[in-house]
Amino acid sequence: MKKYKTLKEDLEVVKKVMEILPDARPPFSFRIDNLGIESCVIKVKKIACKSLKGNGVNSGLRLVYAYFKEEDRIVFIEMYHKNDKENEDRDRILNNFK
Structure with missing residues (x-):
């Protein structure tokens, strides 16, 4: 939040879009496969x-x-910002399903 002052407001917009279209919408979003989970x-x-x-x-x-x-x-x-890290943290994702 310190680095991106408008993040809270920006996320509210994202939430509104996700309420209507929560599933993946290529090329803007996509499912992450090969995680070994059904979710x-x-x-x-x-x-x-x-x-x-x-x-x-x-x-x-x-x-x-x-x-x-x-x-x-x-x-x-x-x-995360793409310049801060290359890919999503798969361990973090999987820890949310334990």
Whole structure:
């Protein structure tokens, strides 16, 4: 939150979109496969962040979440900037299902 001052507001927009379209929507988001779990884990590649002026959805922010369709529930797992790390933390994802 210190680095991206508008993140809370930006996430509210993401939540509204996810209420309507919670499943993966390529090329903006996709399912993360080969985790060895049945739950649907999705990575959003393009999140608009007002703190990163001039970049819009090409801000480089990534969001990983689990979508439980039967329960109509979403759990945020991880958010990171693509310059801070290359890929999602699979151990962190799997720890959410223990």
